[in-house]
Amino acid sequence: MAAMMFQGTGSDVGKSVLVAGICRALVNRGLSVRPFKPQNMSNNAAVTSDGGEIGRAQALQAIACRVAPHTDMNPVLLKPQADHSSQLIVHGRVRGTLGGGNYRAGRAALLGDVLASYHRLRAGCDVVVVEGAGSPAEINLRGGDIANMGFARAAGVPVILIGDIDRGGVIAAIVGTRAVIDPADAAMIRGFIINKFRGDPALFEDGYRQIEALAGWRGFGVVPWLAATARLPSEDAVVLERASPVGAGRVLVACPILPRIANFDDLDPLKLEPAVDLEMVPPGRPIPAEAALIVLPGSKATLADLAALRHEGWDVDVRAHHRRGGAILGLCGGYQMLGHRVIDRDGIEGPAGEAAGLGLLNVETTLAPGKALRPVRGQALNAPFHGYEMHIGETLGPDAARPFARFDDGRVDGAVSTDGRVIGTYVHGLLADAAQRTALLGRIGAQGGGADYDASVDAALDEIADALERYLDIDAIMAVASEAAR
Template sequence: MATPAVMIQGTGSNVGKSLIVAGLCRLFARRGLVVRPFKAQNMSNNAAAVSGGEIGRAQALQARAARAEPTVHMNPVLLKPESDRGAQLIVQGRLHGHLDARDFGTRRRALMPFVLGSFAKVCEGADLVIVEGAGSPAEINLRAGDIANMGFATEAGVPVVLVGDIDRGGVIASLVGTHAVLDEADRAMVRGFLVNKFRGDAALFSAGMTAIAERTGWRPLGLLPWLREASRLPAEDALDLDGTGRKPGGSFVVAAPVLPRIANFDDLDPLRLEDGISLILVPPGRPIPADADLIALPGSKATIADLSFLRDQGWDIDILAHVRRGRRVVGLCGGYQMLGRTIADPEGVEGAPGVVPGLGLLDIDTVLTGDKTVRPVEALHAETGYTVTAYEIHIGRSEGPDCVRAPFRIAGEREGAMSPDGLVMGTYLHGMFSADDFRRAFLAQASGGSFRTSLAYERSVEEALDRLAAHVGQHMDVDALLAIAQERTHETSA
C-alpha cells in the first residue's frame, strides 16, 4: 500500500505553502501520526546543516514541526542563487557543481531519480508525508521535465491541494486561472483548494469560495485567516520578515544591510523578536542608521560580489564611522569574511580568480576554495563558557592574528576572530543567537550592561508551531485533507 501523501502547491511564490506544511506537520504529529515533510526542489540561500549535508531552512523547520529528525532526503534538490543567472546545485545534501539558468531545463530531468529516491526514503515508516511544491504549476512553460510541482506529483502519484493568497489580491483569478492553463492530466491531480491570509469577516468571502469551486470543480478545504504569530517563525524571504524596523520599546538598534545574495538571514530572528530591540533591515539606497548600536553583516552566497555592492552603496563608510564611534559590528559567515583584510579566490570559485581588499576591521585573510564545510556543531563561548548549538555552511577559511581572540571553541579549536578592542567580531557559526544565555551575555556587553532580555527563543518557536497547528486545524478541513492523502495511487522505490 502506498504511503499516504498530499502535496501543497501554490498559485505563486510566497502564498504561505511552507507555513501551511509546517502547521499540518505539527497538527498530525500531535494526533500521534508519524508525519514527515518533503520538498523536491527548493531555491533558497536560507539553508540548514543536517546530518549528511544541507537542506532548505524551511524543510528543517517543517521537520521540527513534525517532531522528526531532519534529513537530506527531505529536500533532495536545493538551488542556492549566486547571481541572476546561476546557482549552486545541492543534491541530497552535497554540492553538485554550479547551474546556469539556461541549462536547468535540460539538467533537471536527470535529477528526477534523486528526487524519487529521496521521497521513497522519506516515506519509509511514515504514516503521512506532506509535500510542498515550489513556485506555481501555472508556469506551464516549465512543465517539461518539471520535478517541483506537477511533474513530481504525477510521477509519485501524490494528490494536490492548491493554495491561493488573498492578501496580494486577485485570488479568484489566480486559482481559476491555474485551473484553466493546466492540461487535463495535471488538473485531475488537484483535489481541492485553500485560500490563505484572509483579513476580516470570513462570511464576506463565502461567495468567492463558491465561485472558485464552481469554476474549477475543486473542493474548498478552508479559508485561512492571517496569523500574526507566524511572524515568530523563520521566513523564506528576508524582505518578507515581519516585525523589522523601529518599534515601541526597541531602544537598542541593530542594523543589517540587505545584500543581493543575503543568506541564512534567520540568524537575526532572535534579535528581531526581542522586545527591546529594533532590527532594521537597510535596503539599497539608504544609509545605515547613525544611531545603530550594533551592525550585523549577515551571510552571503557571493561574498566578493556582495562586498562590491556594499561599497557601491557607501555602506563601508557607514560601518567604519560606526566603529570609530565605539560601537560594535558582528559578521556572520560571509559577513565575517568581508570584515578581514583580504579575500582571495585563487580557484575562481565565485568568478574570476583574484584577491580583493576587505573592510580591514579584522586582522584576518580569507581564502576561498572549492571545498565546502557543512556541519552542525556544539561550540563553547570562550568568555562566558556558555554552550551554543549552531551550524556551519561555508566555502573558504579565514586565518590571522585576530583569530587568537576567537570568540568560540569547537572541540578545543578556535573559531572566529575578534579585534583587540572587542568592537568587531566575526564567526562562521550560524544560529548562535538562538542560544538564550549567549545572546543575553552578548547583548549585555554590546549595550554596556543596560540591555535586559527575557526571550526564550526555542520555546517561542515551539509555541508558535503549536499555535500554527491549532490555527490550521480550526480553519481547514484537515480530515478531508487526510482522506485526500490516502488517495495516493502508487509507491516509488528508492
C-alpha cells in the same frame, strides 16, 4: 503510506507555513509525519542530521514533525550566486554550478534523485507532506519539471492548491490555474485552500462557492491571517523589511540587506528582545548612525556582496560606526568581509578574483573547494551556544589568535579585534541561545530578556496547527492523502 502535495498559485502564498502547520497538526494527532520538497531555491539553508544541507523551510517543517532534518526532505536545493548561476546541491552535497539554461535542460535528470528520497521518506512514516515550488501555472517551466506537477504525476501524489487572498485576485489565480495547466495535471488537483484572509471569512462565502463552481475543485477551508507566522524563521528574502523606529530605552541593531544575503534567520531571535529594535536596511538607504550594533550577515557570494556593500556606501557607514566606538558582528560571509582580503582563485562563488575587505579584522580569507557542514556547540563570551557551520574557505591571521568561540570538540572559531569591538564567526544560529544573546547584548548596553527562541518557535507551530484544525477540513485532507497509498 499516505502523501499529499501543496502547490501554490504563485510564490509567497504561504505554502511553507501551511505545510509546517499541517505537519504539526498531524503529529499532534499521533501520526508519524515527514516533510518533503523536491526542489527548493534559497540561500537560507540548515545543516542536517546526516551531514548535508537543505532549505530552511524544510528544516522548520522537520521541527514541526518533531524529527531531525534529513537531506531526503529536500533532495535538490539551488543556491543563487552572483553571476546568474546557482550552486546545485543534491542530497545535501554540492554537485556543481548551473546557469539558468543548463539547469532547465538538465533538471529532468534529477527526477530519479528526487523520487529516491521521496520513497525512502515514505517507507518510514505514516504521512509525507509535500511542498511545491512557485506555481504549476508557470507552464513555460513545465517541461522537465520536478518541483510541481512533474513530481506529483511521477510519484502519484494528489495536490491541493493554495491561493493568497491578501494579494488580491485569488479567484482568478485559482480558476486561471485550472484554465492554463494541462488537463492531466489539473486531474491531480483535488481542491484548494484560501490563505491569509483578513476579517470575517463569511464575507468570502460567495467567492468561495464561485471558485468551486468555476474550477470544479472543492474547497478545504479559508485560513485567516496567522499572527504566529511572524515568530517562525523565514526562508525567502522577500519577507525582509525595515523594522519600526527605535523605541524609548531600546537599542538599534542594523543589518544591511545584501543581494545574496544568506541565512538571515540568524537574526530572528533578536525579535524576541524587548530592549532591541532590529532594522534590516534595504539598498538605497544608509545604515543608521544611531545603531549600537551593525551585523554583516552571511552571503552566498562574498566577493559580489562585498562589491555591493561598497556600491551602496555601506562600507563608509560601517567604518564611521567603528570610529564612533560602535560594535560590529560579522557572520560567515560577513566575517570574511571584515578582514583585509577575500581571495577566490578558483571561482568557487562566481568569477575568480579577489578584493580588499573592510580591514576591521586582521585576517584574510581564501575560498577553496569543500564545504564545512556540521552542528556545533561551545562557549563564546563566557556563555554557551549551539548552532551550525556552513561555509567554504579558511580565515587566518593575527586576530584569529583571539578566537571568538571554543567548540566542545576542542576546535576554535572566529576572531576578535584588539579593541574587542569587532567580532567575526562562522557559527550560524548563534543567537538562538538566550545566554549567548544576553552576553552579546550586554556588550552594547542592552539587557537581554532571556526568552527561549526554540520554545517560541515550537509554541508558534502549535498555535498554527490549532488554527488549521479549526479552519481547514483536516479529515478531508487526510482522505486525499490516503489516495497516494492505493
